[in-house]
Amino acid sequence: MRNPPFNRTQVPPGIAVRDLCLRFGQRTIFERLSVDIASGQIVALLGASGAGKTSLLRIIAGLAQATSGSVMGSDGLPISGRIAWMGQKDLLYPWLSVQQNVMLGARLRGEQPDHDWALHLLERVGLQDQRDARPDTLSGGMRQRAAIARTLYERQPIVLMDxxxxxxxxxxxxxxxxxxxxxxxxxxxxxxxxxxxxACRLAHQLLVLSPHPAGLDTSHTLAGTPPRALDDPELLRSQGALAQQLLRGAE
Structure with a gap:
């Protein structure tokens, strides 16, 4: 049975990752990885290619299995059934209208679609006039806004984005x-x-994942509230330091 819809007046659970290990044969991707994702915060995960970022996200989402370790909500309950997923591509179905794409999750679960909620979200993302349009008539930005609306339509407290x-x-x-x-x-x-x-514009916290055995760096701090202005001096300082770390990690 699906969990009740998340009400924005509720406090969303954080995510507690404990002692995660992931191995493929003799290759260790990460080992004894532990981190807390704070409730109600946007956390950005960065790192070199091959460090295991997508694998970690998929394990948290329940789409892949770790070799060992656990992922739970900060409330001590499993997070399965409380997650909305947004991937690299918008993955809009070309034969469905924008509104039908937004309500796709309900359709796949055999539920009655919530048209009012979908229309509210389309209005919030500025696509109310395109609700009956097909995806191939939209710009890239419009498609991403439709994908955001589809993600939020699920009304889940935890959102994972790749x-x-x-x-x-x-x-x-x-x-x-x-x-x-x-x-x-x-x-x-x-x-x-x-x-x-x-990362520095959107996040409350930064996580930098380096290839094993380096692990996860949680030491970055960010001042202010997202989204930060592009010319914010603190943003420029933070992204400069972060870029230097990522360059060193890629060497």
Missing amino acids: EPFSALDAITRARVQNLAAELLQDHTVLLITHDPVE
Whole structure:
């Protein structure tokens, strides 16, 4: 049975990752990895290619299995059934309208779609006039906004995002980042990104995953509240330091 819809007046659970190990044969991806994702915060996960970022996100989502370790909500309950997923591509079905794509989860579960909720979200993302349009008539930014609406339609307290804005141009990306920061402010969010500026604009906390045996760096601190202005001196300082760390990790 599906959990009741998440009410934005509720406090969302955080995520407690404990002693996760992931091995493929003789290769260790990460070992004894533990971290807490705070309730109601956006956390950005970065790191070199092959460090295991997507694997970690998929394990948290229940889409992959760790060799050992556990993932639970900060309330001590499993997080399965309380997660919305947003991937790198919008994955809109070309034969469905924008509104039908937003309500797709309900349709796949055999539930009665909530048209009012879908229309409210489309209005919030500025697509109310395109609700009957097909995805191939939309710009890249519009498609990403539709994907955000579809993710939020699920009304889950935890949102996991794997490079959801990577295909957008710089201006559209900044606009969609602003929208995501606003609409996700009452959720617990873990976001994979390769972009130091995006991470420092959107996140309350940064996590940098390095290939085994280095592990996870949680030492970065960010001042202010997302989304930070692109010319914010603290943002420029933070993204510069983060970029240098990522460059060193790629050597």
